[in-house]
Amino acid sequence: MSEDVLLIETDGPVATITLNRPKQFNALDEELRARLRQVVGTVDADDTIRIVILKGTGRGFCAGADLAGGIDHPLSAHIDREYKPALVGIAQSPKIWIAQIHGTAAGIGAAFAMNCDFVTMADNATVYMAFAAISLIPDGGNTQLLLQNMGYHRALQAVVEGRKSRLTNASPMASPTNYSPKTSLIKRRSNGPANWPTALH
DSSP: OOOOSEEEEEETTEEEEEEOOGGGTTOBOHHHHHHHHHHHHHHHHOTTOOEEEEEESTTOSBOOBOGGGOOOSSHHHHHHHHTHHHHHHHHTOSSEEEEEEOSEEETHHHHHHHTSSEEEEOTTOEEEOGGGGGTOOOOTTHHHHHHHHHOHHHHHHHHHHOOEEOGGGOSSSSSOTTOOOGGGHHHHHHHTGGGSGGGGO
């Protein structure tokens, strides 16, 4: 039996959603995209959940789109159908979403992180606009998200130069929420967000 590509765990009012394709660096294939759309809707409809943590297994948060399965054309329609419902669902959710990044959040994977309300970064965490390597602009709304979260000059560098960026000086994610060493992310998860829901009632 194949392992589920998306794991969801609840601990009282806190739900943890884990991208689970570690061998592919959690690249978003058709199955994982479908599960994300489903789970985002399920979490939103559950009144017992108030906080959602989004993270990835393995060596990185998310490598972005999995191009091995091909892309339907036109590309805009593909993004609208496959990615937009989950991205918008997170951005407009009544819940508090927290991205927990370790390793790289690349391409549209970075868009999923930046659409969250808060970002927690490990000491090895970076954001990478992979399409710069093939002279394409970022997808998934990343141009606007980078501008909002990094400012014009650093966002332009990330887009044009394809640098792996650490968001320590970003605004409004300046020193992204609870910027922390990789080994302390789980500890912060247990000592922090789980105590928030009572204040959000």
